[in-house]
Amino acid sequence: MATAKQAADFLKNARDVYILSHVYPDGDTLGSAFALCRMLQKMGKRAKVLCEHTPSPRYAFLQEGILEEDFSPETVVCVDVADESLLGSRLQSRFGGKIHLCIDHHASNVEYAGLNWIDSRAAATAEMIWELLPLLEVQGDPQIAACIFTGITTDTGCFRYSSTTPRTYRIAADLMEQGAKAGEINRAMFDTKTRSLMEIERRATDSMEFFYEDRCAVMAVTLEMIRLSGAGEDDLEGLPAIPRQVEGVLAGVTLREKKPGEFKISVRAQAPLNAAELCAIYGGGGHDTAGGCSLSGSLQQVREKMLEAVGRHFREKGIL
Ligand SMILES: [Mn+2]
Incomplete structure (x- = not known):
């Protein structure tokens, strides 16, 4: 090096x-x-x-x-x-x-x-x-x-x-x-958003669900939501921060549909969780606080897979 x-x-x-x-x-x-x-x-x-x-x-x-x-x-x-x-x-x-x-x-x-x-x-x-x-x-x-x-x-x-x-x-x-x-x-950078960003945020937050005693929040960003919002790639980059903003949430998971049946998963984690370790379960990586991986399947299947990984990571870190 x-x-x-x-x-x-x-x-x-x-x-x-x-x-x-x-x-x-x-x-x-x-x-x-x-x-x-x-x-x-x-x-x-x-x-x-x-x-x-x-x-x-x-x-x-x-x-x-x-x-x-x-x-x-x-x-x-x-x-x-x-x-x-x-x-x-x-x-x-x-x-x-x-x-x-x-x-x-x-x-x-x-x-x-x-x-x-x-x-x-x-x-x-x-x-x-x-x-x-x-x-x-x-x-x-x-x-x-x-x-x-x-x-x-x-x-x-x-x-x-x-x-x-x-x-x-x-x-x-x-x-x-x-x-x-x-x-x-x-x-x-932070106090200015496009109308299409506001629209995609509204739809995405509407999809948010809570698991594991509300310490994990999962949000979906589907192709349909993106289309209805008129959102471009720039509008989407900040979305993964949203689930972790909810009080008490240690793991914020965003399931972003890239193509039908293909998802890019973004994880935002708070200590003692580690986003990179969590995402490594499915071959991904990242930093302590932010990580990502890719999964294929339906939205439901991908959500189940991620919940399994989050549960496993919670147990490894002594949270469950
Ligand atoms: Mn950088």
């Missing part, structure tokens, strides 16, 4: 850099990618960000003013991508096995790159990008700071998740001093 210094030394010598984000890009993968892109361009290098899916318009400010150039990559870097398969099929077939550097904070990272700088203590990959600023001898500026701040605030749920450390706040303070407009970014 590489250190921050090794990653920085590699980037100093790198040329013509492609920076890859993960599928259905969130604020951390995009904030990290565009911050790094700006930093490399400031160093006089050619750099661009690639993503399998078009980012939500609410992230448009991250790339404002970035130089767009056409060039072939000499160096390929992944940010916030735990596994090559998370690049999406197009980027994976193009760059799979050819990633030079991976910068990531997922404990589940499989170290697929030539150089892997992984720090699972970081609340966001963007914290690691912040660490690169002095190492690359790049002067921070309001745009870079806004990108990094966005990555951190989105991955910590506006500094609310337990992944948030004293260091997270210190980094955020530094970014504000560099010109990141925290209030504005947080309002855009």
Whole structure:
């Protein structure tokens, strides 16, 4: 495993850099990618960000003013991508096995790159990008700071998740001093929703059911609900946080229908539960507080399977 210094030394010598984000890009993968892109361009290098899916318009400010150039990559870097398969099929077939550097904070990272700088203590990959600023001898500026701040605030749920450390706040303070407009970014990320998001939230919360003495909440997001709400992918990313918000719930499970008979399961857990361990029962992974796995079957079958796993995990942790 590489250190921050090794990653920085590699980037100093790198040329013509492609920076890859993960599928259905969130604020951390995009904030990290565009911050790094700006930093490399400031160093006089050619750099661009690639993503399998078009980012939500609410992230448009991250790339404002970035130089767009056409060039072939000499160096390929992944940010916030735990596994090559998370690049999406197009980027994976193009760059799979050819990633030079991976910068990531997922404990589940499989170290697929030539150089892997992984720090699972970081609340966001963007914290690691912040660490690169002095190492690359790049002067921070309001745009870079806004990108990094966005990555951190989105991955910590506006500094609310337990992944948030004293260091997270210190980094955020530094970014504000560099010109990141925290209030504005947080309002855009957390206090603004589309009408279609409101519609899908209404339908999804209506489906919520409680189990195991109300310590597990299960919510469904079906293709039908998505269609009726007019919800897009951006509207769906925040939904898994909802079941865990209910008082007393230790395990919040969201069953999201991806295709008929195929579900992506998101789990949000509170200690002593561990979302990654719970999801590992069905071959998934994640962090202590958030994890995911995939299951096929009808909604009822998938719900039963997940309840079995939750029950088993509850017993392992001495809760039942
Ligand atoms: Mn992240």
